Structure formats: C-alpha cells, structure tokens
Amino acid sequence: MQLEELYQTIILEHYKEPHNFGEIKNPDIEERGYNESCGDDVKVFVKLINENKIDSINFIGKGCAISQASTSMLTDVLKGKSIEEAIDFIENFKSMMKGEKDFISENDFEELSAMKGVLQFPVRVKCATLAWNTLKNGLIKYQNKQ
Ligand code: FES
Numbered sequence: 001m002q003l004e005e006l007y008q009t010i011i012l013e014h015y016k017e018p019h020n021f022g023e024i025k026n027p028d029i030e031e032r033g034y035n036e037s038c039g040d041d042v043k044v045f046v047k048l049i050n051e052n053k054i055d056s057i058n059f060i061g062k063g064c065a066i067s068q069a070s071t072s073m074l075t076d077v078l079k080g081k082s083i084e085e086a087i088d089f090i091e092n093f094k095s096m097m098k099g100e101k102d103f104i105s106e107n108d109f110e111e112l113s114a115m116k117g118v119l120q121f122p123v124r125v126k127c128a129t130l131a132w133n134t135l136k137n138g139l140i141k142y143q144n145k146q
Contacts, residue, residue, distance in 0.1 A: 007117035014069035014111075019076055020058045027058075029142045033134025035126060040067050042131045044074075044138060051146065052082050057135070064127050066118055071131035077109040083139050090136045097125050 029046035040063035047055045057075040061068075078086045093112075095101040103116045118128045 004117055007114040010111050010114035011065055011069040011117070014072040015065040018059075018068055018072040020056065020072070021060065022058055023060055024056065024058045029138040031134050031138030031141070033130050033137070035063075035067070035130050037126075038064070040064060040127070040130060042067065042071055042134055044071075044131060044135050046135070046138065046142075048083075048142075054079055054081050054083070054086060059131060063130065064124075066115075066124050066127040067130050070115060070128040073109070073112050073115070074131050074135065077112055078135070083143060087136060087139055090132045093132055094129055097129055 023043075024045035024047050027045035028048040028051070030043065032041070032043045034041050040061070042059055042061035042063060045058045047057075049055045057078055059071050059075060061071070063071075078089060081089060092101060093115075096103045097115065097119065099119055103113055103119075115128050118124050
C-alpha cells in the first residue's frame with residue numbers, strides 16, 4: 001500500500017468510527033469551534049483530574065472527513081497529558097501542519113502522522129486544526145479562571 005493510501009485509510013477509519021464521540025456530562029471544559037468558510041462545527045468536552053491532568057476528551061459536531069478524523073485523533077493523543085503539555089502539543093501540531101516543523105510520529109500515537117498527507121492541500125489545513133484550536137482556547141480559558 002502506498003503511503004498516501006495508508007494515510008487516507010487511517011483518516012477514513014477515524015471519520016467513519018470517531019473515537020470518543022459524544023458529550024461528557026458536567027465537563028470541566030467545554031468549548032465550541034466553528035469554521036465560517038464551510039460551516040463545520042465542533043464542540044469539545046474535557047474532564048480533568050486534580051484540575052490539571054486530562055482524564056478524557058470527547059467531542060460532538062459535524063465536519064469534513066479531515067476535521068472529524070483529526071478531532072478523533074486529538075481525543076486519543078492528548079488524554080493523560082497535563083494542561084501545559086497539551087497546549088505545547090497543540091502548538092507543535094499546528095507548526096507541523098504549517099510545514100514549519102518536521103512531522104514527528106509520537107511513539108504512542110503514530111496514526112497522527114496520517115495528517116501529514118493534508119499538508120499537500122493547504123486549504124484543508126484549517127480542517128485539520130479546527131478542533132485543536134478550539135481545545136486550546138478552552139484550556140487557556142480554564143487556566144485563566146484558576
Ligand atoms: Fe470544513 Fe473541512 S471542509 S473543516
């Protein structure tokens with residue numbers, strides 16, 4: 001299988017069966033993101049342990065395959081991180097999606113490198129980063145409230 005096909009397969013699998021889809025009751029963080037140009041809409045929910053460690057992230061919303069798959073991956077890869085680690089990771093991911101940094105494949109989550117395929121389509125980068133920006137906004141708002 002060609003690498004591009006592999007990327008497409010991973011993205012489609014996440015799109016068809018997104019991980020951690022659905023609301024969390026009484027979340028510590030809830031944030032909505034909206035892409036005006038296409039109408040895609042995402043809401044992320046975070047449950048924290050000890051006001052800092054991410055216990056779980058869920059999402060609801062509608063969007064293209066890339067945005068939904070990227071959000072599904074986000075919910076897996078950021079689980080267990082502290083708020084600070086998650087914000088750093090999001091910044092790194094955004095730099096990778098701008099082509100400013102090499103695409104690292106996290107040891108524990110290689111699937112994220114499927115997003116590398118999106119770099120060939122600059123207009124779709126916002127699809128891949130919608131939920132990541134949304135979550136970052138939610139995390140920063142939470143930090144500022146503490
Ligand atoms: Fe709307 Fe991808 S087309 S986020």
